Structure formats: structure tokens, C-alpha cells
């Protein structure tokens with residue numbers, strides 16, 4: 001899709017395009033998306049934006065993008081979830097980046113000696129990540145009720161509804177061993193044939209909540225033993241990443257672990273995190289600046 005730099009449309013709303021979509025519509029949408037979710041939408045995403053939001057216009061029976069944007073910004077606020085949801089990528093899978101789960105299991109066992117282990121999946125999407133965490137914990141502790149609490153959050157309430165239901169097409173888990181499938185999933189019968197449901201014991205371990213990582217206040221005040229923040233930072237620019245990471249640090253124990261996605265690294269925030277494994281990090285503990293004083297750099301978690 002070719003962007004023009006004026007209010008003229010870069011499609012006419014005719015031919016293959018149902019609605020007129022102008023460069024100004026796109027600019028407004030990308031600014032709103034940045035403010036709301038920290039997600040940067042470069043002009044090459046215009047076709048994707050058009051196609052995903054057209055579905056919202058159709059569903060809401062609105063006849064133009066400008067009417068839709070007024071509805072979004074001046075309405076009762078209920079469209080923000082679907083708007084952000086339509087423009088973000090929810091790609092995920094069970095045991096994605098599998099190496100993280102053995103590191104987490106080892107860490108959780110150590111932490112369990114001093115109380116319940118608190119884990120946070122902060123961009124949980126449709127739930128495969130928090131349920132993979134739950135399965136790892138159940139396996140590690142040899143129990144369907146391990147001493148572990150998992151918080152699973154996402155900015156998009158739509159994906160969290162899927163996560164809460166815990167129902168997936170059977171193909172999503174077919175690569176798992178027969179033993180794991182049998183232990184942690186129930187097969188759908190009759191009209192649910194072809195689907196599996198996560199066992200209720202596993203679901204009990206996870207609490208779901210809508211949280212925008214960009215918000216200045218998060219609705220939970222827990223200090224976590226580990227935070228999964230995988231494959232979401234790539235959608236934020238550097239300054240947003242830093243702000244979010246500083247905030248995450250306030251919710252991560254000093255000996256906690258931070259798990260990033262495969263294409264995310266925290267090299268640009270080496271003052272905040274130390275690398276301690278493949279895309280695994282620990283809070284950086286600052287060295288005293290003067291002997292005798294325990295002084296912390298202002299950027300550091302305290």
C-alpha cells in the first residue's frame with residue numbers, strides 16, 4: 001500500500017478496498033497505537049492496519065476510518081481493547097523457546113525453600129506461555145498443586161479470554177510427549193472433537209488479568225521470582241523498552257530472573273540487567289561508588 005503524505009487517500013475505497021484509507025488515518029492510528037500500547041507501526045504496516053481494522057469497521061457497521069477513530073477516542077473506551085488486539089501480533093506456542101523452562105524449573109526449586117514461588121507471564125497472549133510455565137512447575141515439583149502462583153497478563157482482553165478458557169486445537173500440543181499430553185490436557189469429545197482443554201488443576205495455578213505494560217501503575221504489587229516478558233519488547237522503541245524494564249525491575253526480586261524473547265536483548269540497558277544465560281537476565285546490582293557507602297546508581301532497582 002502506497003502512503004501519500006497528505007489527506008488524500010492511498011486507496012480510494014474502491015476496487016479491492018472497501019473503505020477509503022488516508023495517510024492521515026494511518027498517522028492517527030499509529031500515533032494512538034504508540035500512546036496506548038507503545039507499539040510502533042511503520043508505514044510499511046499500512047496494508048496490515050487497513051485489513052485488520054476494516055474487520056472492526058464491518059463488525060461495528062461504521063462506514064469510514066474517521067468515524068471509527070472518533071468512536072475509538074470519544075466513545076466509552078470499550079473499543080481500545082479490540083483496537084490494540086487487532087494491531088498486535090499474538091503469535092505464541094506451548095514451550096516456545098524451550099530452554100527457558102529448565103532454567104526456570106531449577107530457579108523455582110531454589111526459591112520454593114523460602115515460600116511460594118511467584119511467577120509473571122507479562123505478555124501472555126492466548127495462554128500457551130503461562131500454561132507451559134504451569135506444566136514445568138507441576139513436572140518439577142511432581143504435583144498438580146506445586147507451591148507456585150502464576151500471574152498471566154496481556155494488554156488485550158480478547159486473547160486473555162482464550163487463555164482463561166484454556167481450549168486449544170489438538171495440533172497445538174501434538175509435538176509434546178504422550179505422557180505430558182495425558183497428564184495435563186483433557187481431550188474434547190463430540191462437538192469438541194479436535195480440541196484439548198488444559199486440566200483444571202493447571203488452570204488453578206494461573207490468575208489472568210489485563211495489564212498494559214506501558215501503564216504507570218500496575219494492578220499488582222507483588223515482587224516476582226521470575227518475569228517472562230518475551231516477544232513483546234520488539235514492538236516498543238528503545239525509550240519505551242527502557243521505561244517498561246525499569247518498571248519491571250520494581251516488581252522483580254533482586255535475585256529474580258527476567259526472560260526475554262529470542263530476538264530481544266537487553267544490551268542497551270546493561271545498567272539495569274546482567275546477562276546470565278541465553279536471553280535470561282538478572283537485576284544488575286550496582287557496585288558501591290565510594291568505599292564504605294552502599295550507594296546505588298539512580299537508574300538502579302533498589
Ligand SMILES: C[S@@+](CC[C@H](N)C(=O)[O-])C[C@H]1O[C@@H](n2cnc3c(N)ncnc32)[C@H](O)[C@@H]1O
Pocket residue numbers: 036037038039085088089090091092093096122123124125126129153154155156159211212213214229230231232235261
Ligand atoms: C507475540 S505475542 C508474545 C506471546 C508470548 N509472550 C510468547 O513469547 O510466545 C505479544 C503479546 O504482547 C501483547 N502486548 C502488546 N503490547 C502490549 C502492552 N503494551 N502491554 C502488555 N502486553 C502487550 C500482545 O497483545 C500479544 O499478546
